[in-house]
Amino acid sequence: xxxxTQTPRHKVTEMGQEVTMRCQPILGHNTVFWxxxxxxxxxxxxxxxxxxxxxxxxxMPKDRFSAEMPDATLATLKIQPSxxxxxxxxxxxxxxxxxxxxxQPQHFGDGTRLSIL
Amino acid sequence: xxxxxxxxxxxxxxxxxxxxxxxxxxxxxxYNLQWFRQDxxxxxxxxxxxxxxxxxxxxxxxxxxxxxxxxxxxxYIAASQPGDSATYLCAAWGTQGGSEKLVxxxxxxxxxxx
Numbered sequence: 001x002x003x004x005t006q007t008p009r010h011k012v013t014e015m016g017q018e019v020t021m022r023c024q025p026i027l028g029h030n031t032v033f034w035x036x037x038x039x040x041x042x043x044x045x046x047x048x049x050x051x052x053x054x055x056x057x058x059x060m061p062k063d064r065f066s067a068e069m070p071d072a073t074l075a076t077l078k079i080q081p082s083x084x085x086x087x088x089x090x091x092x093x094x095x096x097x098x099x100x101x102x103x104q105p106q107h108f109g110d111g112t113r114l115s116i117l
Numbered sequence: 118x119x120x121x122x123x124x125x126x127x128x129x130x131x132x133x134x135x136x137x138x139x140x141x142x143x144x145x146x147x148y149n150l151q152w153f154r155q156d157x158x159x160x161x162x163x164x165x166x167x168x169x170x171x172x173x174x175x176x177x178x179x180x181x182x183x184x185x186x187x188x189x190x191x192x193y194i195a196a197s198q199p200g201d202s203a204t205y206l207c208a209a210w211g212t213q214g215g216s217e218k219l220v221x222x223x224x225x226x227x228x229x230x231x
Binding site: 004012032033042043045055056058066089100101102103104105106107109110111113 | 126147148149151153159160162163165166168169206208210214216217218219220221222223224
């Protein structure tokens with residue numbers, strides 16, 4: 001059963017440190033999404049890529065966050081410098097050709113639980 | 118701006134009961150409405166996707182309906198089981214600020230008691 005894989009599952013670090021989260025989308029999926037989930041805000045879209053090109057990153061604080069897809073099997077989300085308010089669960093999701101037209105669902109990983117002290 | 122609301126935030130029912138979860142959205146110009154399940158410490162699992170041209174979708178004991186004109190969707194769970202306990206999220210897929218986005222509600226936490 002194909003799954004989206006995220007690493008690490010948990011990360012605790014001190015304020016000011018760089019954090020890198022990784023995502024391996026389902027093989028063959030060409031669209032990758034990054035979300036952040038907090039109790040207060042719920043699930044929010046940060047950015048997404050299609051065929052490794054960024055399509056939208058309007059939900060991402062650009063002064064400290066960056067998202068890339070070095071290749072089709074790896075997406076990364078970096079925070080530098082990290083702040084306590086970045087503490088959240090970060091999810092990656094992927095989808096096939098029909099996901100942007102609304103014909104297919106997104107498939108989610110189990111998330112990275114990030115705590116910034 | 119699309120806003121998705123789910124009421125109630127939490128629901129507790131005895132095993133075997135049929136139940137309905139509600140979802141409302143403010144912008145009816147959506148491509149689809151999706152229902153997800155989230156278990157504690159896990160990601161989201163897609164349950165049902167209703168295209169904007171459809172009225173309902175069914176999968177096993179789950180039935181989701183969509184009424185775009187009123188901005189509402191419901192998820193019906195028949196003969197609930199303790200294994201159905203989870204948080205259920207609905208999400209509307211549409212265009213926001215020039216690009217496609219999935220906007221989520223905050224979920225309904227369902228507890229099915231044996």
